[in-house]
Amino acid sequence: xxxxxxxxxxxxxxxxxxxxxxxxxxxxxxxxxxxxxxxxxxxxxxxxxxxxxxxxxxxxxxxxxxxxxxxxxxxxxxxxxxxxxxxxxxxxxxxxxxxxxxxxxxxxxxxxxxxxxxxxxxxxxxxxxxxxxxxxxxxxxxxxxxxxxxxxxxxxxxxxxxxxxxxxxxxxxxxxxxxxxxxxxxxxxxxxxxxxxxxxxxxxxxxxxxxxxxxxxxxxxxxxxxxxxxxxxxxxxxxxxxxxxxxxxxxxxxxxxxxxxxxxxxx
Amino acid sequence: xxxxxxxxxxxxxxxxxxxxxxxxxxxxxxxxxxxxxxxxxxxxxxxxxxxxxxxxxxxxxxxxxxxxxxxxxxxxxxxxxxxxxxxxxxxxxxxxxxxxxxxxxxxxxxxxxxxxxxxxxxxxxxxxxxxxxxxxxxxxxxxxxxxxxxxxxxxxxxxxxxxxxxxxxxxxxxxxxxxxxxxxxxxxxxxxxxxxxxxxxxxxxxxxxxxxxxxxxxxxxxxxxxxxxxxxxxxxxxxxxxxxxxxxxxxxxxxxxxxxxxxxxxxxxxxxxxxxxxxxxxxxxxxxxxxxxxxxxxxxxxxxxxxxxxxxxxxxxxxxxxxxxxxxxxxxxxxxxxxxxxxxxxxxxxxxxxxxxxxxxxxxxxxxxxxxxxxxxxxxxxxxxxxxxxxxxxxxxxxxxxxxxxx
Numbered sequence: 001x002x003x004x005x006x007x008x009x010x011x012x013x014x015x016x017x018x019x020x021x022x023x024x025x026x027x028x029x030x031x032x033x034x035x036x037x038x039x040x041x042x043x044x045x046x047x048x049x050x051x052x053x054x055x056x057x058x059x060x061x062x063x064x065x066x067x068x069x070x071x072x073x074x075x076x077x078x079x080x081x082x083x084x085x086x087x088x089x090x091x092x093x094x095x096x097x098x099x100x101x102x103x104x105x106x107x108x109x110x111x112x113x114x115x116x117x118x119x120x121x122x123x124x125x126x127x128x129x130x131x132x133x134x135x136x137x138x139x140x141x142x143x144x145x146x147x148x149x150x151x152x153x154x155x156x157x158x159x160x161x162x163x164x165x166x167x168x169x170x171x172x173x174x175x176x177x178x179x180x181x182x183x184x185x186x187x188x189x190x191x192x193x194x195x196x197x198x199x200x201x202x203x204x205x206x207x208x209x210x211x212x213x214x215x216x217x218x219x220x221x222x223x224x225x226x227x228x229x230x231x232x233x234x235x236x237x238x239x240x241x242x243x244x245x246x247x248x249x250x251x252x253x254x255x256x257x258x259x260x261x262x263x264x265x266x267x
Numbered sequence: 268x269x270x271x272x273x274x275x276x277x278x279x280x281x282x283x284x285x286x287x288x289x290x291x292x293x294x295x296x297x298x299x300x301x302x303x304x305x306x307x308x309x310x311x312x313x314x315x316x317x318x319x320x321x322x323x324x325x326x327x328x329x330x331x332x333x334x335x336x337x338x339x340x341x342x343x344x345x346x347x348x349x350x351x352x353x354x355x356x357x358x359x360x361x362x363x364x365x366x367x368x369x370x371x372x373x374x375x376x377x378x379x380x381x382x383x384x385x386x387x388x389x390x391x392x393x394x395x396x397x398x399x400x401x402x403x404x405x406x407x408x409x410x411x412x413x414x415x416x417x418x419x420x421x422x423x424x425x426x427x428x429x430x431x432x433x434x435x436x437x438x439x440x441x442x443x444x445x446x447x448x449x450x451x452x453x454x455x456x457x458x459x460x461x462x463x464x465x466x467x468x469x470x471x472x473x474x475x476x477x478x479x480x481x482x483x484x485x486x487x488x489x490x491x492x493x494x495x496x497x498x499x500x501x502x503x504x505x506x507x508x509x510x511x512x513x514x515x516x517x518x519x520x521x522x523x524x525x526x527x528x529x530x531x532x533x534x535x536x537x538x539x540x541x542x543x544x545x546x547x548x549x550x551x552x553x554x555x556x557x558x559x560x561x562x563x564x565x566x567x568x569x570x571x572x573x574x575x576x577x578x579x580x581x582x583x584x585x586x587x588x589x590x591x592x593x594x595x596x597x598x599x600x601x602x603x604x605x606x607x608x609x610x611x612x613x614x615x616x617x618x619x620x621x622x623x624x625x626x627x628x629x630x631x632x633x634x635x636x637x638x639x640x641x642x643x644x645x646x647x648x649x650x651x652x653x654x655x656x657x658x659x660x661x662x663x664x665x666x667x668x669x670x671x672x673x674x
Contacts, residue, residue, distance in 0.1 A: 109572070134294055
């Protein structure tokens with residue numbers, strides 16, 4: 001079983017949902033990332049999503065765009081991000097790490113070289129935002145050959161036939177984008193999400209995470225009632241933006257608040 | 268000076284159903300936009316088969332844009348260069364002053380057909396923004412144009428023009444604050460307002476079906492040229508030259524000529540300070556393939572796959588990618604791609620002003636610069652057709668600034 005499967009199986013026996021925080025690697029500084037990753041785990045993260053900075057983050061709102069720019073100002077490359085995961089693994093052998101980013105840095109490295117190195121350093125899954133199933137076939141194949149989970153997005157606009165396409169390729173979990181918009185937007189409609197998720201479950205066997213627009217413990221709790229996992233990104237990146245390397249205690253406090261709200265969600 | 272006719276395909280039917288031109292093109296966008304792109308593709312296929320839609324498109328081109336645009340034999344300039352005869356396809360004489368309106372009319376008619384009342388656009392030099400604002404006014408639609416903050420500085424007149432036409436111009440301050448960032452921002456708007464909004468993409472790039480759609484709406488340039496050259500010169504040109512930023516004017520000119528033997532085609536990118544300096548915008552000449560803005564194509568990128576900043580005197584060519592069909596045409600050798608530097612493009616700009624009384628856009632001046640290099644190597648009975656994609660009124664402040672004048 002992969003680390004991601006193990007994690008979801010363990011949570012299921014405890015009737016809990018996965019808390020998946022996202023931060024951008026290299027923000028505010030490459031040297032800070034591994035420490036922040038450990039802090040998120042100590043705050044209750046089950047899986048980490050690590051953003052690979054890209055110069056043209058088309059699907060991201062201003063908060064994550066700026067995080068990418070800060071990381072790139074320090075020259076953070078995909079190779080550097082892989083190095084951060086290697087360092088993280090020295091102290092944490094269990095928490096799954098998913099790289100999230102755009103196609104071109106992986107294209108530049110080459111699928112095979114990327115997958116080999118990602119596996120070697122302890123990456124568990126890869127989410128390529130601008131690679132829908134129509135384009136992801138060749139990369140997904142290489143990832144799977146290296147026991148890495150290709151993670152896919154589903155959106156409110158995804159029709160049923162496309163969910164079936166995603167179901168064929170996806171492993172680990174799928175990431176349901178809870179709203180029409182970019183990361184960090186704030187118009188989440190929970191009823192809408194709930195009805196969509198129940199339709200998705202009919203077609204998908206992997207767990208479903210919900211992200212985009214989850215900014216506080218109450219929303220996280222509400223999402224935890226209907227999804228298998230809660231993904232929080234921009235809200236955390238904002239702490240990093242405002243407090244830099246001093247964000248650590250705030251991140252831990254926020255994560256604990258969310259964790260305890262989620263763990264109370266279905267009781 | 269003959270094209271190797273072995274490189275001329277006998278038939279050409281691209282893109283395929285997945286939006287591929289060989290290895291290039293495709294649909295590299297986030298999931299939220301997939302359904303909208305699929306809807307656009309289906310709607311466009313229907314519209315293309317619909318005689319009423321095509322009749323209205325042609326009617327608008329004739330009565331609103333002023334097509335067909337003439338071809339003009341630049342005799343004095345040809346004589347001065349002392350070689351081939353240079354003919355100019357006068358897209359600068361279109362309403363709004365450039366080829367961009369051919370495409371915005373087509374897309375606005377599609378938007379109307381799809382019931383969308385709000386259109387958005389990205390713009391670099393402002394020509395596509397103006398053309399979008401124009402058709403939005405013409406068809407009574409709300410229009411929002413994203414423009415890099417850097418370009419807003421360089422193209423103040425076009426910004427005001429868009430405002431006069433009732434559009435909202437949103438400055439984009441992320442990244443390099445130029446065309447590529449405006450495109451990112453327009454995509455973000457689209458993803459957020461996908462139900463109500465039609466994205467009028469200005470160049471033959473982006474995710475499928477845009478490269479095909481824009482090409483088809485621009486192909487009127489080459490189709491008219493074929494008829495006009497036969498009428499004027501009794502034959503087709505020996506060489507066709509067009510500037511390439513995203514590549515919409517070039518693909519519009521080239522596409523109808525792809526299967527025509529004996530016609531050499533050259534796309535001219537922005538060489539900036541010189542391709543060897545790294546300060547340029549010539550991905551086909553000096554970049555390598557990658558994925559940006561929804562398609563696989565040649566890009567200006569660093570070793571880690573980050574998109575690098577481009578440099579050109581011309582805002583409209585200042586783009587790190589290029590339409591995927593150009594990438595394909597380069598690889599199969601049907602079109603040659605080269606670059607003209609800022610200096611030589613400015614020289615061609617001045618030459619055309621002085622010898623022909625035509626002020627060309629700085630974008631088009633890159634094609635002129637290459638024609639000036641090519642003509643003396645050819646015989647006097649040979650013909651070069653240059654796509655004069657836009658007029659240069661918008662560039663007058665830039666040219667004045669380079670000459671040390673503030674207007």
